[in-house]
Amino acid sequence: SQELEQSPQSLIVQEGKNLTINCTSSKTLYGLYWYKQKYGEGLIFLMMLQKGGEEKSHEKITAKLDEKKQQSSLHITASQPSHAGTYLCGADRNDYKLSFGAGTTVTVRA
């Protein structure tokens, strides 16, 4: 079973609409990372969350980590075609090796 569960597996959103991706762990996390991957390319680091209740924003992307440090959400406001790709959450359990969710593939329709 996946250590991290991401939902939804995929989503299609109209350009300009908001979207939310969730990442859930059964165990408390030391840190939570969000990456974006375009097909056939590498992972682009988006954000890192470590503290319970922490929230970070960069441009139109906001990520939150819940107080228990077991669930994170990634929210994109007013989506654009450049937001298309696969979003991966990665768990750091204080042992330096990241374990990843299966990813959420986002399609933005013009």
Added chain:
Amino acid sequence: NAGVMQNPRHLVRRRGQEARLRCSPMKGHSHVYWYRQLPEEGLKFMVYLQKENIIDESGMPKERFSAEFPKEGPSILRIQQVVRGDSAAYFCASSLDNSIQPQHFGDGTRLSIL
């Protein structure tokens, strides 16, 4: 661009040959991680290295796979006697240290076995 550099981007090998994948970490980073992404599967940790030391290779298959990060030069992931099941994207990441610092990834090497 001082990002993580991987080469080659694409590598084709026949069954039984050797594959060598190279990774140069970001400038100033001394911690290197290798991950494998199999078709239709998630990204899985393989090995963690520091200069001249393998710290954790728990995710690496026991046979045919080896990794090194010499004092000089890039980190190398070596796969001997490749089989079809080795076809995957192999990603290298580096970090400044192994505390809560983000791992920055390269563009990967796509390995195809004929």
